[in-house]
Amino acid sequence: MNKFTYHEPKSMGDVIDLLDSYGTRAMVIAGGTDLVLKMNERKCEPEHIVSLRSIPGLNEIKYDNGELRIGAMVRHRQINRSKPIRENFSLLADAADNLGSVQIRNLATIGGNICNAAPCADTAGPLMALDAVLLVEGPNGERNISIRNFFLGPNETSLTGSEVLKEIIISDLPQGACSCYIKYTRRKAMDLPLMGLGVVLVPDPSGKVCHEARVSLTLCAPVPIRATATEEYLTGKTFSDEVWKEAGTLAVGESTPRTSFRTTAAYRKRIISSLLPRAANEALRRLN
Amino acid sequence: MKISFQLNGESVTADVPDHITLLEMLREEFELIGVKEGCGQGECGSCTVLVDREAVNSCLMLAAFVNGKKVETIEGLAGAQGRLDPLQDAFVKHGAVQCGFCTPGMIMSAKALLDDNPCPDREQIKQGMAGNMCRCTGYIKIIEAIESVAKGGNSCG
Numbered sequence: 179m180n181k182f183t184y185h186e187p188k189s190m191g192d193v194i195d196l197l198d199s200y201g202t203r204a205m206v207i208a209g210g211t212d213l214v215l216k217m218n219e220r221k222c223e224p225e226h227i228v229s230l231r232s233i234p235g236l237n238e239i240k241y242d243n244g245e246l247r248i249g250a251m252v253r254h255r256q257i258n259r260s261k262p263i264r265e266n267f268s269l270l271a272d273a274a275d276n277l278g279s280v281q282i283r284n285l286a287t288i289g290g291n292i293c294n295a296a297p298c299a300d301t302a303g304p305l306m307a308l309d310a311v312l313l314v315e316g317p318n319g320e321r322n323i324s325i326r327n328f329f330l331g332p333n334e335t336s337l338t339g340s341e342v343l344k345e346i347i348i349s350d351l352p353q354g355a356c357s358c359y360i361k362y363t364r365r366k367a368m369d370l371p372l373m374g375l376g377v378v379l380v381p382d383p384s385g386k387v388c389h390e391a392r393v394s395l396t397l398c399a400p401v402p403i404r405a406t407a408t409e410e411y412l413t414g415k416t417f418s419d420e421v422w423k424e425a426g427t428l429a430v431g432e433s434t435p436r437t438s439f440r441t442t443a444a445y446r447k448r449i450i451s452s453l454l455p456r457a458a459n460e461a462l463r464r465l466n
Numbered sequence: 467m468k469i470s471f472q473l474n475g476e477s478v479t480a481d482v483p484d485h486i487t488l489l490e491m492l493r494e495e496f497e498l499i500g501v502k503e504g505c506g507q508g509e510c511g512s513c514t515v516l517v518d519r520e521a522v523n524s525c526l527m528l529a530a531f532v533n534g535k536k537v538e539t540i541e542g543l544a545g546a547q548g549r550l551d552p553l554q555d556a557f558v559k560h561g562a563v564q565c566g567f568c569t570p571g572m573i574m575s576a577k578a579l580l581d582d583n584p585c586p587d588r589e590q591i592k593q594g595m596a597g598n599m600c601r602c603t604g605y606i607k608i609i610e611a612i613e614s615v616a617k618g619g620n621s622c623g
Contacts, residue, residue, distance in 0.1 A: 184467060184484035184530050207528070214487065214526045215507055227484075231531065255520070279597020280575065282508055284520040285527060367596035368509065 179214070180223040188232045190315050190342065197340035198317055200226045206342060208251055208290035211282055236289075236344065239263070244350040250289025250343045254301075255280070257288065267308060267348060268464060269359035269376045273300040276361050279368055289343045292328070295335045295401075298370045302329065303396035304359045306404055307376040308348045316341035329401035352390065355380045358461035360453050361396075372441045373397040375429075375453040379461050381417070388412045393425075398433030398450060405432045408454075417462065422455035429454050471532045473498075474542025482529050489513045489524040492539060500540035500570040504599070511598030514571035515539050521578035523597070540570035543577070552615050553577055560611035564602030572598050576612045585616055 187193050197204050204226035207213050216222040230236055236251035241262035248257070257263055257274035264271045277283055277291070277300040291301045292312075302325075310325040317340055328335055337343065351357070359376040363369035374396030382389040391412035393405040408428040415421045435446035470479045473496065480495045492498045492515065501524055504512035508523040515524045516538040517531075543551040550558070553573050563569050572595070579586060579594035586594060591612050600608060 179485050179487070181483065181485050184528065186530065210528055210531070211508060211523075211526050214528065217485075218506060218525075227528075229528075229530070278508070279511065279523075280578070280594055281511060281514055281521045281523045281597045282526075284517075284522050367593070 179217045180220065182217075182223075182225055182227050184227050184229065186229045186232050188234075190233055190344065193228055193230065193233065193342055194315065194317055194340050196226065196228045197342070200228075201339060204228055206230060206293075208293070209253060209285040209287040210290075211278070211286040212290060212294045212296070230289075230342070241266075246348040246350075248288055248346040248348070250293075250345060251287050252289070253285065253287050254278075254283040254291075257301075258283065266350065267304075267357065269307060269357035269378065269461075270301065270304040270348075272359040273304045273361065273374075273376075276300065276363075276367075288346060292325075292346075293335060293337065293343055295329055295331075295333050297332050297397055297400060297402075298374075299396075299402070300361060300371070300374070302402040303374045303376045303394040304357075305346065305348075306394040306402050307357065307359075307378045307392045308351075309392075311347040312343055313345040313347060314341045314343050320344070322347075326404065331400050351378060352380045354383075354465070355390075356461040356465045358457045358464065360457045360460075362449050362453060370440070371397060373435065373446050373449050373453070374402075375450065375457050377454070377457045377461050379412075379458060381462070381465070385465070386416055388415050388417060388421075391425075393429060393454070395429065395433055395450065398435045398446065400436075403432070405429045407432055417458075419455065422458050423451075425458070426451035426454035467530060469529055469533045471534060472536040474538055480529075484530065486529050487525055488515070488517075488522075488527040488529050488532055488537070491529040492524060492537075498539050498541050502567055502570060504567070504571075508597075509599070510568070510571075511575060512568050512571040514574045514598065516574055516578055519578065519581055521575045521597075538574070538577075540573060543573065551577070553580070553612070556611040556615045557608070560607050560614065562603060562607040562611040564600075568598060568600045568602075572600065572608055576615075579612070580616060586612075588613065591616075 205224040236249040240247045254274040312323045357378040361371040376394040378392040380390035435443045437443045492501045502512040504510035508526045513525040
């Protein structure tokens with residue numbers, strides 16, 4: 179690893195001041211599982227590391243008044259263990275359960291996962307489907323960013339130089355909603371996804387008709403996306419294998435996956451069409 | 467940078483460069499060479515230690531992160547007069563050690579797993595140990611060793 183100076187400020191104001199004064203020579207560290215790896219491989223050589231570990235309140239999950247607030251320093255293990263998340267936002271727990279190993283989940287934070295903005299980030303797709311809002315703070319104070327406007331490209335976000343993510347805010351899903359995220363991997367553990375698909379379904383009171391649908395796709399474009407045409411198609415449809423099949427085909431049409439060393443674009447498209455029915459059926463199964 | 471923490475039950479302080487990892491500090495400052503560097507990328511788990519009783523990859527953690535925390539390594543497991551921890555004993559009895567390089571990490575992960583869930587089933591053991599690689603044993607004996615300790619607990623049905 180390159181030599182750097184480690185800073186552990188006690189307030190967000192001090193974090194922002196440090197980032198402001200060191201500019202591109204400084205980087206924020208959260209859990210460190212991405213950054214330390216990059217520094218070990220000399221892919222990244224910051225002169226200053228600014229840690230968020232001593233900022234009060236960033237490692238808490240709060241759930242009240244129909245709103246879930248996840249601090250940027252919340253580790254994936256905390257998400258695994260959070261009752262409100264497992265009960266009400268199960269697709270986010272699906273993603274957190276399958277990220278890395280126990281050791282990684284004990285270190286890696288949700289804030290780091292999305293700010294690192296790897297196209298394969300496990301929590302990004304679920305947060306897209308949950309319409310998460312990101313509370314960030316910078317030199318000009320706080321602002322909210324919709325997660326849909328957050329990812330600009332691989333490893334690129336709409337955070338400006340000295341802005342820091344503080345909280346991820348998720349509003350309650352409509353009554354009776356269900357959800358599921360599938361991370362498609364070659365191996366059962368310790369693998370990055372070939373693609374990921376998240377669904378949130380809101381059935382009407384009969385339980386048989388789709389009142390609202392949200393579909394997010396990971397690794398199907400340079401950034402995680404929502405399959406809006408698929409969502410539109412599903413709205414008002416009666417749940418059936420044929421409807422899922424058609425939705426899968428539509429989702430393929432909305433995606434532009436690339437061929438990488440992991441797999442081909444054509445294979446990714448085939449996975450999308452078969453994962454959509456699987457995720458939808460699993461989400462509905464969870465209602466019972 | 468000065469770092470104060472509890473290491474295997476003792477309060478310690480180290481003055482180390484800002485840019486070193488927990489793994490480097492444990493091996494080089496404290497000569498705890500039971501902590502192994504395998505891949506150095508958080509894939510193999512041979513550097514696993516416990517921080518506040520949770521298993522972590524010490525190769526990915528900055529030393530600075532353990533300031534004020536409790537760190538446990540394989541060296542802290544054995545009791546008085548070198549009496550082995552039940553997990554260490556089980557690994558020996560079940561032949562779960564071959565070359566031995568992964569063993570400290572395996573045992574620390576198993577310890578965290580059983581602390582959290584004293585009666586894991588086979589699937590839960592596999593999931594809990596997914597971040598630890600062994601290139602010798604084929605894992606079966608390791609899983610059996612952990613199962614034997616889990617089953618030895620009073621609370622398991």
